[in-house]
Amino acid sequence: MVSCAQCGYAANLEKAVSHPQAPAAPDPKGDFAPQAFHTPGIKTIGQLTEFTGHPASTFIKSLVLVADGQPVLALVRGDHQLSETKFQQAAGARESRPARPEEIVGWFGAEAGSLGPVGVSGMRILADEALRGRSNMITGANKDGEHLRDVTPQEDFQAEYRDLRQGEAGDACVRCSAPLALARPSRSGTFSSSATATRTRWGCAF
Numbered sequence: 001m002v003s004c005a006q007c008g009y010a011a012n013l014e015k016a017v018s019h020p021q022a023p024a025a026p027d028p029k030g031d032f033a034p035q036a037f038h039t040p041g042i043k044t045i046g047q048l049t050e051f052t053g054h055p056a057s058t059f060i061k062s063l064v065l066v067a068d069g070q071p072v073l074a075l076v077r078g079d080h081q082l083s084e085t086k087f088q089q090a091a092g093a094r095e096s097r098p099a100r101p102e103e104i105v106g107w108f109g110a111e112a113g114s115l116g117p118v119g120v121s122g123m124r125i126l127a128d129e130a131l132r133g134r135s136n137m138i139t140g141a142n143k144d145g146e147h148l149r150d151v152t153p154q155e156d157f158q159a160e161y162r163d164l165r166q167g168e169a170g171d172a173c174v175r176c177s178a179p180l181a182l183a184r185p186s187r188s189g190t191f192s193s194s195a196t197a198t199r200t201r202w203g204c205a206f
């Protein structure tokens, strides 16, 4: 759960509506075309931040899900986690699941660590609201060991904006703008972090 100490708002991480913190670094200014660069053996946002020196919020994380049998590309900011609950609702699907590694290679020609929305066709692309207005970001090139810099949403690819991201500590409350905190149960020892569970489930896929 995340909760607001100021107004009492509380919600499950998977469903919470909140405002994300600003990206850790401003986007480079300028009207650039996407440019490929080599990222040999690099598969996770953590490795990418180390390799490039850019914070996770500069990256677009690309996740492939299968919604009612159809592949859908879901995009969230690199430091954010996808809420599968919100995704399924946004996709209008009765059921959804993460795509399997062999499905991803078949559709994209690359493994999960090098995916991105540029050049993708014949597939629905949903982008989290936190990507709206961003520019010159970094994402996978759909080629193993390659990423693209200077990728601008709605210029270099088209996506439908939706609220797809899990709430997290530090988000601003939608009711009163105070920072939300992670709420822990008072007595039950069964609390488990959804964020951790999601990271584990997705492994290195992005």
Ligand SMILES: [Zn+2]
Binding pocket: 004, 005, 006, 007, 008, 009, 173, 174, 175, 176, 177, 178
């Ligand atoms: Zn509040």
